[in-house]
Amino acid sequence: MSTLWKSRYAQRTLGVKSSAIRELLKVTQKPEIISFGGGLPAPDVFPVKRFEEACHKVLTEHGAEALQYSATEGYQPLREMIAHNLARYGIVASAENVLITSGSQQALDLIGKLLINRGDRVLVEAPTYLGALQAFNVYGAQYVSVPVDDDGLLTDQLDPSLRAGPKFMYVLPNFQNPAGVTLSEGRRHQLILLADKYGIPIIEDDPYGQLRYEGQHISPLVVLDRENLRRDNGFTLGNVIYLSTFSKTLAPGIRLAWIVAPEDVISKLVQLKQAADLHTSTFNQYVAYEVARDGFLDQHVKLIRQVYRERRDAMLNALHEYFPPEVTWTHPQGGLFLWVNMPEGNDSQTLLTAALAENVAFVPGGPFYANNGHEGGHHMRLNFSYCQPDVIHEGIRRLSVAVKMQLRGSHHPSSVGQ
């Protein structure tokens, strides 16, 4: 009977596929495999005890409210706390500029719903976050891709793409997923001026901003935009919608993130969210508020930084120790990922098969490119947050075996079959 349903599917479902990463993760759940594939936070830093105390307090003191339906906008004390925390990064926002979402993925879905008509172009980085492409694909987005280097998006190359009139730009300025690179301060200023010049707004996705392990904090685009606009007219929020989340600082399993936008944009997003899931779990919002409050979040982020810095260093050291000189990689100043560049002509999908034979996994670069083409064929994304340092060391050793084998193969085609 499924034939009946299939014949009824809407046009938008045709291009929708399950994420390559998700399918990969199914394969790599065997315990003998060391996985650098997922984007998973380390479970050993989840503040489990604090969650337990928070659940107890919420249910004892606010059980009737926390288990009931609630406002689409979100739990007001949580919105206020988020607005308050944003101020330390120079982001001037009130609770009314904050919409609580069911994870950042919902934020991306609501933004796609709000802005994309079928066939609209969206400017994205190459590579960019796969989940954003998935969210925007549902609404029939087409893409204009602009490459990144070690200093992030190549803003010098933006002019022709902006002249083509994309609906908006989607940018991850800090420790980008997947490449791990950070947009330099100079390029941030340039990007804001270009956005203003062409009237093309920006979605700034910042899930990792607090997880910096070295170097100086750089102002978010939303702050630079405000400084730029203020000179003209005093608006506090303008051309940039800013996204962040508790998934990397508290826990992803509670699905809590937020959108910061001008009030009338929030009000439209609220209408769309209401139709999408009424509101995000009341209980989780009460619990996250109790967990984060009284400075706990700040203390906890310090712990995460320490743990992840150690893991990043373990991965960088192991790559240096084991990988052949033809292979290069990014040096992320924060976040969860680094990006490995194999010499051109290598195919990371084939490499994955060899790597799995060595009991190690990663995500091939292809799916992070909007046109899903072969641009990413010689890249791989490695996650360093999930495994402990000694496991990272062993995993990179295993991966180097597969890499060297492939390099021998591609450099000496005659050796194929030996």
Add this chain to the structure above:
Amino acid sequence: MSTLWKSRYAQRTLGVKSSAIRELLKVTQKPEIISFGGGLPAPDVFPVKRFEEACHKVLTEHGAEALQYSATEGYQPLREMIAHNLARYGIVASAENVLITSGSQQALDLIGKLLINRGDRVLVEAPTYLGALQAFNVYGAQYVSVPVDDDGLLTDQLDPSLRAGPKFMYVLPNFQNPAGVTLSEGRRHQLILLADKYGIPIIEDDPYGQLRYEGQHISPLVVLDRENLRRDNGFTLGNVIYLSTFSKTLAPGIRLAWIVAPEDVISKLVQLKQAADLHTSTFNQYVAYEVARDGFLDQHVKLIRQVYRERRDAMLNALHEYFPPEVTWTHPQGGLFLWVNMPEGNDSQTLLTAALAENVAFVPGGPFYANNGHEGGHHMRLNFSYCQPDVIHEGIRRLSVAVKMQLRGSHHPSSVGQ
């Protein structure tokens, strides 16, 4: 700067408005107002203690998994429990037929996304659930409405509407929101035969099915469909997608519901859900499983039935005591709502203003009609689950004052302005 954003909004956002109920609820949150407006479960029956034990157990025994990312399909033990519980209603489904969603509203959104191209017609009951209209509106649905009476959808009137070729039918067979009526067994059979004859699938929304206070359980459409199809070809799930939720049996604040569908439909819905919010809160799924298990859910539903039956009876008695004979109302055998019919020519929107002056609130009937027209002008929806019996009695007394005032006004137009 919001002008910049506004000029970028997608076409689909034009028709999207905030729910009339939601706006109304903001007005009625004053403590002096007795509200029959919301569809809120009674907080006094939330199993708060059991939730607390479940949170403690989940965090102590499964903290690392429960706070982590998880599968889009849902937590496997919870899917299995739901499939198992469905069997007692004759619904034959395995865990693979069950997709966990972030509340029923997300189920409706995913179904709209899956099935509706802009301009597609959807057959709905008149009146029907407002939240479904909101979800489907986003995807540009048009509607064909067929009225309900005390035995539910008038299946005798379906033929011409089905010949017009709607994409699917959306039906609430049990204790319908808003009318409180139940589709009779005879009409259920007729509906299934018509669906089969015209090849028009059905979305069966059943949030209240377990909350029956009198009369005999009637088989869900998904079961009758299976019996019908089986005679032909042995498929277990076919023309009907079935929706239900924990919102009315455990608590709405945890946002947990589910879709039951053939496996390949589930697989497509999983792809859409992945793009929409990755997955529903892992933590909430673990907690709900712990709360519901070992027969607790069944025991708890018995308690809810007892409490809500008493409240329904309190409302029916008070209506009988206070309301004038020209006004009639439905006699719901279960659920949360009843539907009041004023004589034609009365406007329940005007009545609401008078009612609020008496410190009592309800939802006017208009928004429950797909074409949002004046069809619902002389109806009101009353919720009986939220308030305690003595409060219900007092609220209906207050409401009767406003009703009698309006009836006097409409019967004696000469009195206008006095």
